[in-house]
Amino acid sequence: MLDKNGIAKRIAREVKDGMYVNLGIGIPTLVANFIPDGINVVLQSENGILGMGPFPIEGDEDADLINAGKQTVTLLKGSSIFDSAMSFGMIRAQKVNLTILGAMEVSENGDIANWKIPGKMVKGMGGAMDLVASAKNIIVAMQHVNKAGESKLLPKCDLPLTGIKCVKKIVTELAVLDILPEGGFRLLERAPGVSVEQIKNATLGRLLIDGEIPEMIL
Amino acid sequence: MINRVVKNAEEAVKDITDNMTLLLGGFGLCGIPENCINALVKKGVTGLTCVSNNAGVDDFGLGLLLQTKQIKKMISSYVGENAEFERQMLSGELEVELIPQGTLATRCLAAGYGMPVIYTPAGVGTEVAIGKEVRTFTYNGETKEYLEEKAFEAHFAIVKAWKGDTAGNLIYRSTARNFNPMMAMAGKITIAEVEELVEVGELDPDQIHTPGIYVNRIFQGEKYEKRIEQITIRKK
Numbered sequence: 001m002l003d004k005n006g007i008a009k010r011i012a013r014e015v016k017d018g019m020y021v022n023l024g025i026g027i028p029t030l031v032a033n034f035i036p037d038g039i040n041v042v043l044q045s046e047n048g049i050l051g052m053g054p055f056p057i058e059g060d061e062d063a064d065l066i067n068a069g070k071q072t073v074t075l076l077k078g079s080s081i082f083d084s085a086m087s088f089g090m091i092r093a094q095k096v097n098l099t100i101l102g103a104m105e106v107s108e109n110g111d112i113a114n115w116k117i118p119g120k121m122v123k124g125m126g127g128a129m130d131l132v133a134s135a136k137n138i139i140v141a142m143q144h145v146n147k148a149g150e151s152k153l154l155p156k157c158d159l160p161l162t163g164i165k166c167v168k169k170i171v172t173e174l175a176v177l178d179i180l181p182e183g184g185f186r187l188l189e190r191a192p193g194v195s196v197e198q199i200k201n202a203t204l205g206r207l208l209i210d211g212e213i214p215e216m217i218l
Numbered sequence: 219m220i221n222r223v224v225k226n227a228e229e230a231v232k233d234i235t236d237n238m239t240l241l242l243g244g245f246g247l248c249g250i251p252e253n254c255i256n257a258l259v260k261k262g263v264t265g266l267t268c269v270s271n272n273a274g275v276d277d278f279g280l281g282l283l284l285q286t287k288q289i290k291k292m293i294s295s296y297v298g299e300n301a302e303f304e305r306q307m308l309s310g311e312l313e314v315e316l317i318p319q320g321t322l323a324t325r326c327l328a329a330g331y332g333m334p335v336i337y338t339p340a341g342v343g344t345e346v347a348i349g350k351e352v353r354t355f356t357y358n359g360e361t362k363e364y365l366e367e368k369a370f371e372a373h374f375a376i377v378k379a380w381k382g383d384t385a386g387n388l389i390y391r392s393t394a395r396n397f398n399p400m401m402a403m404a405g406k407i408t409i410a411e412v413e414e415l416v417e418v419g420e421l422d423p424d425q426i427h428t429p430g431i432y433v434n435r436i437f438q439g440e441k442y443e444k445r446i447e448q449i450t451i452r453k454k
Contacts, residue, residue, distance in 0.1 A: 046319065047245045048393050055452040063248065063444035064380075064392040070246040070299075071450040081392055083399045083427075084245070084271070085327040088320025092338065111343075121308070122316065123298035129346060130320030133339035164343035 002173045002191045007141050009034040009218050011100055011171050014139055015041055022046060022091070022131060024101030025069045027141040031100055044096050046127040048087050051079025068127065088127065092134045099135035101128060103142045103167075105157040108205035110167040110179045112140065113159035125162060132163030144172035144202045151204035153177070153185055175199045176216055177207075184208050189216035219418045222386035224435045227257035230409045234258065234374055237265040237290070241326060241370060241401040242280065243377035245271050246299075246447045249394030250279050251378040253411050253439035259286055267291040269370060271322060271397055273303050278445050287311070295319035299447065318346065321367050323400055328369035330403020330432065337364035375405025378439075379428070382412035383421050386430030395427065402428045411439045 002010065004027050012034035015021060022044045023029050032054075035041060043052040045067040052067060053074035061072040075081075090096055105113040112132055115125040132138060145151055153170070169178045176189040184206040187199060190213050200207060224230045231254055234240070244250030255274075258266075259282050266289050273292055274281035283289050284302050291313040297303055306312035317325075318340040328336045337355065341347050342363045351366040377398040380391035388410055390398055402408050410428075415438035 045393075047248075047396050055450040057454050058451045061446060061449055061451060062392065063446050064394040066246060066248050066393055066447070070248070070447040072446060072448070073450070075392075081395060083390075083395050084319065084323035084397045085400045088323055091320065092340075121304050124294060124296035124316040125318055125346075126296040127319040129318035129344065130338070130340040133342060161344045 001194055005030060006191070006218065007171050007173060010176065010216055011139055011141055012036070014169070015039060015098065017041070019097040020044055020050065020095065021098045021100065022096050022135075024099075024128070026102045028100040028102060029069070044087075044090070045073070046084075046087050046091065046131070048082050048084060049073070049075065049079060050082075051076045053079070088130050091130055094134060094136050096135065098137045098139065099131045100139045100141060101131065103140045103152070105152050105154055105159050106140055106142065106167050106170055107154050107157045108179065108185055109183045110165045111157050112162050112167050113157040114162050116160045118160070128162050132166045135166070138167050139169045139171065140167050141171055144174045144199075151202055153203045153205045155205045174202055180208065186210070187213050189214055191216060192218070219385045220430070221384050222430060222433055222436045223384050223415070224437050226437055226440065227253040227411065228260070230254060230411070230435045230437055231257045231261060234261070234263055236263050238263070238373040239267040239371070240269065241372045241375040241404055242268055242270040243396065243398035243401045244279070245393065245396035247274065247279050247445050249378050249390065249396050249398055250274070251376045251409075251411050252279070252442055254376045254409060255279060255282055258288065259283060262286070262288070264288045265290045267293065269293040269322070269372060271295050271319060273297045273300050275299050275447065276302050278443070284312070291315065293317060293322070295322050323397060325367055325370050326397065326400035326404040329371065330400055334369050335366050336369070338367055339364050341365055370404055372405055373407065375401045375408040377402045377408065377410050379410055379412045381414045381416060381421060382410055382433070382436050383416050383418050383430070384436070385418050386410065386433030386436050387421055387426045388412065388428035388433060389421060389425055390427050399428050403432045407434045408432055409434065410436045412436060413439060413442055
């Protein structure tokens with residue numbers, strides 16, 4: 001079974017040289033730590049940065065320079081700054097190649113719910129609805145089951161949706177799966193030490209298992 | 219050259235009255251019009267509808283106008299960092315409309331470009347789409363559904379820039395740019411507060427982000443706290 005860093009590390013293998021990538025808050029942010037040397041990617045922060053760098057060294061923080069999570073960051077050489085309309089313009093126009101974000105629930109037809117739990121304080125969707133509606137390639141980093149042990153990979157989402165038919169791939173603590181165009185979670189890889197049986201038991205939506213399922217390489 | 223300078227924040231907001239709709243620039247606490255917000259608190263106008271990506275924190279930014287209960291309605295994309303906001307929202311004192319961040323930005327842009335509606339895929343199939351017209355378009359070989367979203371119609375836009383000149387030309391700095399340029403374009407009357415106000419001729423025309431035609435009033439803010447919401451650092 002993978003921890004958060006393990007999930008991030010596995011997702012980092014999906015990031016290819018030359019990509020522009022938007023990383024959501026939480027596990028997706030950790031992906032940046034695992035991108036191998038020699039793979040050149042540009043991180044987009046939807047408040048208006050291309051070429052976002054790491055956190056600043058103490059004393060160098062700049063109130064005017066934050067990321068979409070409102071954390072102080074730095075700029076790398078070759079970076080650019082733009083306004084929020086252009087930022088979502090490049091997302092809508094599919095110039096950003098890959099979006100990695102978290103989810104509370106995903107359905108077997110690729111719907112995603114990640115912004116609202118009825119009865120709890122609703123903070124808002126931020127840029128998530130724009131990202132999932134436009135991105136060509138969306139990878140979701142999530143826990144396979146909730147704290148009560150209930151599956152979060154469902155036939156149909158129970159929570160209010162963020163977007164429909166948009167998720168392409170999911171990486172959880174148990175498995176890597178993709179979502180087939182005709183619907184259904186196709187099991188691609190098992191996490192180290194996890195059995196197909198465990199993944200079956202943790203998946204409520206339609207799970208497709210074709211042949212021998214390899215253990216993931218991290 | 220037309221002179222857009224007003225004396226201070228109080229003069230800039232003098233004709234903002236109860237129940238008006240305001241667009242306020244900033245992302246989190248970054249690039250917010252601190253001086254105008256303070257002037258609005260002092261002025262005591264109530265029943266405001268505020269369009270801003272976020273709602274400040276309890277004791278800074280738009281949180282100050284929430285504490286004094288001057289805001290009737292917030293239109294934002296993310297409002298997580300404010301306990302008083304949460305209390306007023308849950309008690310029903312405050313009306314809240316949550317909209318996607320890109321939709322918020324583009325509805326401002328549309329206003330500034332004189333276009334009454336835009337079409338965006340954001341929110342299709344979600345509760346954001348309720349009551350909205352859905353149209354199907356084929357574009358670049360892809361057939362998708364889009365929501366019709368309306369340009370904002372606001373009485374005032376209040377933005378913050380780094381530098382500005384007396385003709386109202388503005389330059390923003392780093393990610394404090396965020397929503398400020400398109401909000402500056404979207405107000406019926408636009409107020410810009412700047413960290414440094416200079417004479418015409420001192421800014422390079424090639425570097426102007428917002429041309430002065432969009433800015434009706436400009437002043438240099440008395441002081442800027444520029445609070446950081448989350449200081450994150452790494453080891454050397």
